[in-house]
Amino acid sequence: EKASNYQELSVETIASRLKTIDAVTDRIGIDGSKWQVKEVGDGNLNLVFIVEAPDATLIVKQALPYVRLVGDSWPLPLYRAYYEHEALVRQQQRAPGMVPEIFHFDNEQALIIMEFLQPHVILRGKLIAGEKVANLSETMGKFCARTAFRGSELSMKSADKKADVGLFSGNVEIPAITEALVFTDPYYDAEMNHFTPELDGIVKKLRGDVALKARVQKMLMKFASNTETMVHGDLHSGSIMSTDSDNRVIDPEFAQYGPMGFDIGMLTANFLMAYFSQPGHRSQDDLKDYQSWILTTITEIFEHFYAEFRHLWQTERTGMLYPASLFEDQGHASDAACDDVLEHIFEDAIAICGIEMHRRVLSLAHNADFETIEDTAVRAPLEARNIMMGAKLILNAENIKDIESLTTMAEQFN
Numbered sequence: 149e150k151a152s153n154y155q156e157l158s159v160e161t162i163a164s165r166l167k168t169i170d171a172v173t174d175r176i177g178i179d180g181s182k183w184q185v186k187e188v189g190d191g192n193l194n195l196v197f198i199v200e201a202p203d204a205t206l207i208v209k210q211a212l213p214y215v216r217l218v219g220d221s222w223p224l225p226l227y228r229a230y231y232e233h234e235a236l237v238r239q240q241q242r243a244p245g246m247v248p249e250i251f252h253f254d255n256e257q258a259l260i261i262m263e264f265l266q267p268h269v270i271l272r273g274k275l276i277a278g279e280k281v282a283n284l285s286e287t288m289g290k291f292c293a294r295t296a297f298r299g300s301e302l303s304m305k306s307a308d309k310k311a312d313v314g315l316f317s318g319n320v321e322i323p324a325i326t327e328a329l330v331f332t333d334p335y336y337d338a339e340m341n342h343f344t345p346e347l348d349g350i351v352k353k354l355r356g357d358v359a360l361k362a363r364v365q366k367m368l369m370k371f372a373s374n375t376e377t378m379v380h381g382d383l384h385s386g387s388i389m390s391t392d393s394d395n396r397v398i399d400p401e402f403a404q405y406g407p408m409g410f411d412i413g414m415l416t417a418n419f420l421m422a423y424f425s426q427p428g429h430r431s432q433d434d435l436k437d438y439q440s441w442i443l444t445t446i447t448e449i450f451e452h453f454y455a456e457f458r459h460l461w462q463t464e465r466t467g468m469l470y471p472a473s474l475f476e477d478q479g480h481a482s483d484a485a486c487d488d489v490l491e492h493i494f495e496d497a498i499a500i501c502g503i504e505m506h507r508r509v510l511s512l513a514h515n516a517d518f519e520t521i522e523d524t525a526v527r528a529p530l531e532a533r534n535i536m537m538g539a540k541l542i543l544n545a546e547n548i549k550d551i552e553s554l555t556t557m558a559e560q561f562n
């Protein structure tokens with residue numbers, strides 16, 4: 149293997165490093181002395197710089213050879229940037245306009261240069277601040293439906309899809325993070341877990357529940373083996389950037405082929421965690437109204453998801469699966485088949501949702517929704533509601549038939 153010329157970028161070196169790249173200089177000129185460079189620094193894994201020039205601003209994302217959150221004791225291969233770029237390209241095709249535009253990719257430097265989303269901010273911050281966002285459910289419902297459908301053999305040519313599964317199967321370490329942190333660590337005394345001792349009792353109960361752990365491992369088997377579509381893989385509210393009415397999806401470095409319900413399930417969990425954490429962030433006056441907006445958002449995401457998926461089923465079913473020829477002259481037979489597929493997606497999504505609700509409060513990477521509530525006497529009971537509902541979702545995934553059952557359950561645990 150030839151020696152790598154990879155070098156970490158820094159605020160100081162970025163101008164000299166980027167000034168030979170046409171995709172950069174075409175947009176922001178060659179005079180690096182006029183650039184203002186900031187490191188964003190809120191991600192768990194990578195370096196992200198904002199490079200602001202008089203005429204335009206760029207985002208420069210570079211993978212590090214280790215997990216940023218943990219340090220160089222946890223190495224992580226640079227080639228993940230290759231897969232992130234490949235995933236972004238596919239999302240741009242499958243869900244046009246919903247992800248940042250890519251300007252440049254450098255494999256050796258594990259570097260992606262892309263559109264600076266502005267004045268967008270991370271959605272999670274808005275949810276903590278109690279800000280409503282227009283068009284959120286429509287964008288997210290459509291994003292999930294379009295990427296799920298168009299990355300599957302409902303749409304893709306079989307040979308293309310299989311080749312793509314093969315390509316992405318080279319990305320080993322990133323799925324391993326999800327396999328451990330999401331599906332496994334919360335359910336035993338894993339080294340990197342952390343949570344407040346007030347939760348010890350409920351965690352003990354969770355870990356004593358053999359049926360629950362078995363159900364989670366069954367979902368892990370699906371996650372690792374069902375290559376239904378290319379999932380984003382990390383679709384939480386920190387991977388969505390929003391203004392008050394425009395929403396985009398970022399950071400697909402956890403993309404892999406997996407179950408079609410994975411992304412929408414993880415996303416739903418993050419809205420539910422925003423919901424349960426609200427009493428730690430605002431007074432009774434605004435609380436009810438904002439919490440009910442969050443539940444409405446969840447409901448509408450699924451409504452848009454179903455509508456878009458059915459639309460694509462009718463208009464773009466060009467793949468190997470459920471061929472039109474199979475249902476000829478049988479009226480609405482294929483509509484019923486579509487509903488059956490959606491039911492399967494919903495069941496997976498519900499189970500994934502419950503699992504994500506657990507890992508974000510018990511495993512390594514917590515979310516700010518709960519974590520910014522400093523008083524654990526306030527936080528722990530809210531996290532406990534979230535854990536309890538997560539367990540119920542995991543154990544009853546096949547009996548929860550519609551989104552209203554989910555939102556009603558959230559109100560009961562609240």
Ligand code: ADP
Nearest residue numbers: 188191192193194196207248263264265398399
């Ligand atoms: P990581 O993979 O390390 O989590 P992200 O891709 O999530 O990195 O980026 C980290 C942060 O950088 C984001 O939370 C956001 O604040 C900022 N960021 C990333 N991409 C963009 C973009 N295209 N436009 C504006 N800000 C961005």
Ligand code: MG
Nearest residue numbers: 191192386399
């Ligand atoms: Mg991120």
Ligand code: MG
Nearest residue numbers: 191193399401
């Ligand atoms: Mg990331």
Ligand code: MG
Nearest residue numbers: 491492495546
């Ligand atoms: Mg069923």
